Amino acid sequence: xxxxxxxxxxxxxxxxLSFFNEEQSVxxxxxxxxxxxxxxxxxxxxxxxHLKEHVQIWDVGCERQVEIAGPDAAxxxxxxxxxxxxxxxxxxxxxxxxVDEHGGMVNDPVAIKLDHQRYxxxxxxxxxxxxxxxxxxxxxxxxxxxxxxVWPLAVQGPKSEDLLARVLGEGxxxxxxxRTDWLRFRDHSLLVARSGWSKQGGFEIYLDDGAVAxxxxxxxxxxxxxxxxxxxxxxxxxxxxxxxxxxxxDMTLLNNPFECGLDRYCDLDGxxxxxxxxxxxxxxxxxxxxxxxxLKIAADSLPACVEPWPVSREGxxxxxxxxxxxxxxxxxxxxxxxxxxxxxxxxxxxxVETPAGPRQASVCPVPFLKAEN
Amino acid sequence: xxxxxxxxxxxxxxxxLSFFNEEQSVxxxxxxxxxxxxxxxxxxxxxxxHLKEHVQIWDVGCERQVEIAGPDAAxxxxxxxxxxxxxxxxxxxxxxxxVDEHGGMVNDPVAIKLDHQRYxxxxxxxxxxxxxxxxxxxxxxxxxxxxxxVWPLAVQGPKSEDLLARVLGEGxxxxxxxRTDWLRFRDHSLLVARSGWSKQGGFEIYLDDGAVAxxxxxxxxxxxxxxxxxxxxxxxxxxxxxxxxxxxxDMTLLNNPFECGLDRYCDLDGxxxxxxxxxxxxxxxxxxxxxxxxLKIAADSLPACVEPWPVSREGxxxxxxxxxxxxxxxxxxxxxxxxxxxxxxxxxxxxVETPAGPRQASVCPVPFLKAEN
Numbered sequence: 001x002x003x004x005x006x007x008x009x010x011x012x013x014x015x016x017l018s019f020f021n022e023e024q025s026v027x028x029x030x031x032x033x034x035x036x037x038x039x040x041x042x043x044x045x046x047x048x049x050h051l052k053e054h055v056q057i058w059d060v061g062c063e064r065q066v067e068i069a070g071p072d073a074a075x076x077x078x079x080x081x082x083x084x085x086x087x088x089x090x091x092x093x094x095x096x097x098x099v100d101e102h103g104g105m106v107n108d109p110v111a112i113k114l115d116h117q118r119y120x121x122x123x124x125x126x127x128x129x130x131x132x133x134x135x136x137x138x139x140x141x142x143x144x145x146x147x148x149x150v151w152p153l154a155v156q157g158p159k160s161e162d163l164l165a166r167v168l169g170e171g172x173x174x175x176x177x178x179r180t181d182w183l184r185f186r187d188h189s190l191l192v193a194r195s196g197w198s199k200q201g202g203f204e205i206y207l208d209d210g211a212v213a214x215x216x217x218x219x220x221x222x223x224x225x226x227x228x229x230x231x232x233x234x235x236x237x238x239x240x241x242x243x244x245x246x247x248x249x250d251m252t253l254l255n256n257p258f259e260c261g262l263d264r265y266c267d268l269d270g271x272x273x274x275x276x277x278x279x280x281x282x283x284x285x286x287x288x289x290x291x292x293x294x295l296k297i298a299a300d301s302l303p304a305c306v307e308p309w310p311v312s313r314e315g316x317x318x319x320x321x322x323x324x325x326x327x328x329x330x331x332x333x334x335x336x337x338x339x340x341x342x343x344x345x346x347x348x349x350x351x352v353e354t355p356a357g358p359r360q361a362s363v364c365p366v367p368f369l370k371a372e373n
Numbered sequence: 374x375x376x377x378x379x380x381x382x383x384x385x386x387x388x389x390l391s392f393f394n395e396e397q398s399v400x401x402x403x404x405x406x407x408x409x410x411x412x413x414x415x416x417x418x419x420x421x422x423h424l425k426e427h428v429q430i431w432d433v434g435c436e437r438q439v440e441i442a443g444p445d446a447a448x449x450x451x452x453x454x455x456x457x458x459x460x461x462x463x464x465x466x467x468x469x470x471x472v473d474e475h476g477g478m479v480n481d482p483v484a485i486k487l488d489h490q491r492y493x494x495x496x497x498x499x500x501x502x503x504x505x506x507x508x509x510x511x512x513x514x515x516x517x518x519x520x521x522x523v524w525p526l527a528v529q530g531p532k533s534e535d536l537l538a539r540v541l542g543e544g545x546x547x548x549x550x551x552r553t554d555w556l557r558f559r560d561h562s563l564l565v566a567r568s569g570w571s572k573q574g575g576f577e578i579y580l581d582d583g584a585v586a587x588x589x590x591x592x593x594x595x596x597x598x599x600x601x602x603x604x605x606x607x608x609x610x611x612x613x614x615x616x617x618x619x620x621x622x623d624m625t626l627l628n629n630p631f632e633c634g635l636d637r638y639c640d641l642d643g644x645x646x647x648x649x650x651x652x653x654x655x656x657x658x659x660x661x662x663x664x665x666x667x668l669k670i671a672a673d674s675l676p677a678c679v680e681p682w683p684v685s686r687e688g689x690x691x692x693x694x695x696x697x698x699x700x701x702x703x704x705x706x707x708x709x710x711x712x713x714x715x716x717x718x719x720x721x722x723x724x725v726e727t728p729a730g731p732r733q734a735s736v737c738p739v740p741f742l743k744a745e746n
Contacts, residue, residue: 038377134507246384
């Protein structure tokens, strides 16, 4: 385990809100899509309780947008995902696993249909722009691909709707889950979605102007004072409790969507065409040999899970933990683990080899906690 | 500027040598190809002097290999780069800018021809695997693409040949620059290249076994004691002095090789076929409007360059600094800057807007210092 600082350069890009994180004394960052992403302000646990009770402003500018525009835009986007996007409405957000021709997970973005010939993929941590560009060039599609200057800002927590209503007007309350609307902020028009990488409710604002970012965060900060607003960020404990998978942590290119429990996003029954179709159909037919499950670990403290922890049963290796934290609300460790066939049933007893020693654990359903909002 | 720590998770992958960095008290990391890369041990300046006088062991496991194998391997690799690889020898390393169909820089790897149907691209910080996979699938090429379990370990500095001769035998002295050989280390056969991301001389060892990494670093450490060996890493000052460009810092997808001074790697005269050929030919015909130059900055200290610094002349913006440091040897600031046409001549006077205030600077040739070895 390291307490090394992070060297920042142009390559680990700052966002228009990095100044705000620093004003609010961010204590840890990670690098995500070649961009800074805060991970801790006060402490992971203190940030966790605050997120569940109040409202936080998150700089998630690192959720880069891959813009796919042009006559073949819909064809390219659909070719990359097993989720049927053909009936998507304009303004709709759809969680859409991207797979390669072997069914391996390339990324798990939220796709936003901005227009019939214009989509954004709001991506996890891999260079989807290069993937899409390679495919488009190779196949010879008529599309324009780029990473626009858009930096999402998330407002998350049970008071997020009240906060946004004060700043963007009551119209925000009418936005349904995973839908978007254009709302006014002073002289600007902002694309706002009811979405975000927590289960505490909230919104994501797709800022397309760095100068507006500072203005907006100032307004949110001022209006949020009576609501106990704070700077925050995706929270390790809360996201594990809520069963939110992290690409690169809980799944990689070497996993397929069925192993990740993403069956409901794989539309194999109809005539949908996408590049991994044959591979996914074969995997579905034979069944997967490993799958992500939840584990409750008998522990009141755990080291950081910086590389997978082996999981065994009766001395035999059966898989690995990919993310872990201690849940203050449940009073035990909570983890996401990729376990082999035969070890998926609720309450199945296993042993997790943590760097602090072996710990007893039992399989349990994900999410660990139901969404509050 | 931030002194935040780096949150490490499975996604920011550790290497088989991360333990060694930590034993040697690494003080700062960056994330590179989704993997940890040390940036500082004692201080950037102390590490710099040591690198120029002695020998260092570098964990550059983050230089990920993209393996391209199969009947169409040579065709795919050549289609991605303007450098003519057709007469490359087996075992040869070639610096090979990768460009898209617009001539934009996708990466600048060292390509290693392992066999007629097997190449490694030892990549800078972008997901070349996804780019190559997209192209191969789109075009329908018969290749297998993967990121093998290979973690380069570099030995750099004027005493590196002596150190490696003690551990791997005298055969290492016969390896020419950018050539490779297979050398014995106990029971293992290691691929060794005379290469590395410094101008102080040295080698890179392509470790393909995590267990050997610990054994090898132990042997290097022991044999290196009389040579004053230390743990090290790519050094910001030394690489700017030596004119080594950093992808993501000094150039991005929005730059072409001519802007980056990589003209000599663009073989446009013959009949070479690659995807960016038409674009590069057009750029070459009309000439570039901006180019990377060196700047000497009148300063004995500089803040970290965490985002581009504006460069002006007579009050008019003419470009930006992308990397900067103070050179202890030259006694001034040294920087790489992308400047507009008309501002490239030696000794041209400009002003750099640093976060610490404006500084006088003058254009100068790159590298700032000639290689010592």
